[in-house]
Structures are given as structure tokens and as C-alpha cells.
Amino acid sequence: MNGDFLTRMQNIDRRVIYTVVFLVLLFPMFNPIGLPLKISLVTQKAFDAVDALPAGSLVMFTTANAPGTAAELEPQSIALMRHAINNKLRVVLNPTAAESPRFVDGYRQMFLKAGYVEGKDFLVLPYLAGGETLFGAMGSDLKSAYSMIAAGSSALWDSIDGMQDFDMLADCGGGESQLWALAHIEAKHKTPTICLITAVILAVRQPYFTSGQYKGIVSGLSGAAEYEVLARVPGKGASGMDAQSMGHLWVIFTILAGNIAYFITKGKKSSGGDR
């Protein structure tokens, strides 16, 4: 193989790479390939934990979903909400990021369409700033943290004394909120906790799953697709998996091609160069 070609190949214009990425992601969106889906252990455990809750169980869904992470977190959240509706769970929706109330409005509509009664079967808490301190305040005294909700305004809220009354905490976000949930709620009240996260932070959250602190993790678009299959609630997760598969394949191809070119040119240089 020509040495000049290999050197040029290593310094290929990034716009060429960007264009190929675009086409590789675009193709499966219009021509679904139907690749198989293997359920990962973390998603299976998350599904099992939710599925094991008897009807009427109380779940808090804290979400830091935002437009930047919604491509991964929104399909996961919708699948979880639909699963909760199918299993007749009572849910308290709690937006913990400034952008999240807009997404919670959507989940509220899902519950209303399913015949849930707001204030009795589900509840939407107002957004409060504070990050970790908010989780600390919730773990310490939930009712005081949300003291702006008047007593008697909701039967569900009146029936709750604190985080100890929840049968599960599901935290959704691409930041640190899952760790705050563990530190201030799971550790204090032993509330079974699952998390819905972006794929890029799975490696950081995995140790808390292997230690048993998270009952399960739904990670990235693949986690959403797997949860949709398990809960039998088809959605956007599964439809996006072909594009993600092709994207991964393209990145692996670029790594291999770059390394092959690197080793061939390195070998030629060490043997006296290209003659």
C-alpha cells in the first residue's frame, strides 16, 4: 500500500468523517435494519424491581431531564411511566432541574389520559432549586422541604409523612442526582432505588449497582429500548437502536482503520521508509 496514501488517510479531513457519521446515522432511520436486542442485566433488574411492586405502591420519580439529554432520558422516562400506569402504581413526579417541569407536564398528561386522578393517584411537585441540598432536605423532612404545598390540597400528599413512605425512588438524570439520591434517601430510609441515566455515565454508576445500592439501572437509548421490550410498551427507544448500532460500528471501523494505517506507516518508517 502506498505510504503517501496511508499518511493522507491518517490526516483525512474531519468534514469527511462528519459526513459519513451523518449518513451512517441517517440511513437506519429511514431503512430500519431490525437488529436483535439483548437485554442487559442492569435493565432487567430495574424492570424486575418496578414489576415486583404491587398495585397501589408509591413511587417517587425525581427527574433532572433536560433538552440536551432528552434523546436518551425521555424514552426511558416514558417507558417507566407507561409501566407504572400498567401496574397501577401511584407516582409522585418531582422535577429537580430547571428545565424538567416542561417534561413533567408531558408525563402528567400521560397519567390523566390513563384515567389517573391528580392529587389521588399521582402528584406533581413544584421545581425547587438546591441540587444535593434539596435531596438532603427531602431525606430529612419531605413535608417541610415542600412546605408551599398546603395541607388538605391533595389526598395523596396528605397521606405521605416522608421519604420512608415510598416503596421506590426512581431518579432520572445525566448529572450527579443519582448519587444524592443514594446518599440522602436510599442510605437513610433504605428506599429501593433505581436510576435512569445517560449511557456515558454508566461506568461511573455501575459500582453502586454491583454493591446492591441501585436495584437496577436503565442506561442510554439501549436501556430505554430494552425497558420498552420488557414492559411491552413500544416507543422511541427501540426505533433509535439501529442508528446507534450503526454509529458504534462506524466508530469501531474508524478506530481500526486509523490503527492499521498507523502501524503500517510506523513499520515502514522503522524499516527505512517508503522507497
Added chain:
Amino acid sequence: MKILRSSVPIWLGVFGGSIVLLAMFIKIPVHVGLWSKWFLEWRVILASFALTLGAGNLLRIHANRIRMKREAWMYSYVTIVALIGYTVLGILFKRTHPVYSFIFDNAYSPLSATVFSINAFYISSACYRAFRARNGHAAVLLLSGVIVMLGSVGIGYAIWPGFNTMTQWIMNYPNSAAMRGMNIGAALGIIGVSLRVIFGLERGHLGGE
């Protein structure tokens, strides 16, 4: 005034930090526990004020950029108009108003998602140029990365089902072990810095005194 600038904030830190810390780990008298609860509640309220402070600071910085005609100063007008306009819209009409929703769904959401999704293009380019098996360590990292990438998506399972098993092993053992070490190290560092703040030894947050 020195007392107000340095001594009072230090003693507030000592008092507030100690009580919240004690209440977290030790069974303490009821009234001390209540103070801890109050501090946490106040912090939530303070965080809301911090949002306002941040918005005010953003306005000040961009107003200065416009006044001094710094590079790309005209974009500061866009920031100021968006910040004030969207805040006023939200306060007057609430977030369920069609115009508020339209801007969120058709301007903010696509822009934010675009910035995040550009990572796919950067990662692809960076992998091609920089991810080289230059030595043994880099080769192990590269091989693990490729296996985990294949084991995380359907196409890897279609090529060879073993990729999935190998991915789970890598994530559960080497990854968990390494991440635990890093987490414990970071936690010890945070404990050290927090104790220095509580004991008044760390004063960087008071303006570097």
C-alpha cells in the same frame, strides 16, 4: 468591617457545617436536629436566590461587553433579549402558555439537543485520529472500549453473542473496581476540604484571604 467580611462567614460555616454534619452521623438532641433541618431548608431557599444572582451577573457581563464593544458584542444583545424576554413571558403567562411552549420546544430544545449530539461527530473524529495502540496499556484500553461498544448494541450481539457477556464482565469487575478506587479517593478529598471549611482553615470561598 473585617469582622463582617471574614470572621462572621467563618463562624457561620463552622456553626452550620458542624450541625448538619453531626445530625447526619450521630443521634443528637432534638433541637440540634431541628437546626440541621432548618439549615437544609434555608439552603434550598438560598439556591433560588442564587439563580437570580446568576441571572443578574449574566446581565452585567453582557451589558459590559456591549458597552466596551468587545469581540462579537452584538451576540450579547441576543443573550439579554432572550434572558429578559423569556423570564417575563414565564412570569406573566406561566410555562403552559402556547408561546412559552413554542419557544421551549422549537428553539431551546433543538439547540440544546444539537450541542449535545455534536459529541457523536467529535468522538468519531477523535477516535480516528487519537485512539492508537501505541503501547500495551493503550492497546488494552482500546480493546476494552471496542468490546464494550459492541456489547452495548444489537449489532455486536448479532456479530457474536459473547460480546455481551464480555461487556458485562468488564463493567462489573475491572470497571467497578477502578471506579470504586477513584470514588473513595475523591470522597476522602471532599471530606478533607469540607473539614477545612468547617474548621475555618480553608478561606478561598471568602475571596482568597
